[in-house]
Amino acid sequence: MGAAFLYFSTSILLLVQYIVPVRHISENPVAPPADYVVFTFDTTNAPNLGDSGFLVFAYCQNSFEIRAARLAHKQSGDPKVRATALAIKKDHDILGNTLQLLLTKRGYGLPQPTDELRAKYKYLNGWMGLDFNTRYATGNAADANGDITFYTSFLQNTKDTELKNFASNALTVLKADKDSVDRLIVYINTQPKTSW
DSSP states (O other): OHHHHHHHHHHHHHHHHHHSOOEEOOSSOOSOOTTSOOOOOOGGGHHHHHHHHHHHHHHHHHHHHHHHHHHHHHHOOOHHHHHHHHHHHHHHHHHHHHHHHHHHHTTOOOOOOOHHHHHHHHHHHTOOHHHHHHHHHHHHHHHHHHHHHHHHHHHHHOOOHHHHHHHHHHHHHHHHHHHHHHHHHHHHHTSOSEEO
């Protein structure tokens, strides 16, 4: 009788798992998933980038952060994720407006998103709930590290006072946003590790 019950129970469990799949999230989501394309900046290229290159890269990356934050507000049902995304969006809206003015003042058109950024947005858009939260937060933290390196490197190489002031102020914002996202990751780690 015991063996038959065990067989029956195991069969039911396997059937339930087949019908209602459970997706397991990493036990410790501190790094973005392997398929998330992280923004990185090779600091050896900084002297060759120039002021216009900085503005183009900064504008594209900033625009992505705004779109990703909007997506987080839509895709996540978690109030803490949504609040963090909204705060990041507000910060990046201000940075974006300034970048737009700097580009226009120098006679440049507004750059379009790169293929990499379009692919990253499409990737994030494919997730919901906790799966989305984990990918958004860990990806955002990794991207923020790239942004901070990018801005710091630019500050060391530019001679343009106006851009230097912008980059310095932007760095303060980017570091504060990174701290917010790091706290969000700690919070996400306390959430149930499965989603239905």
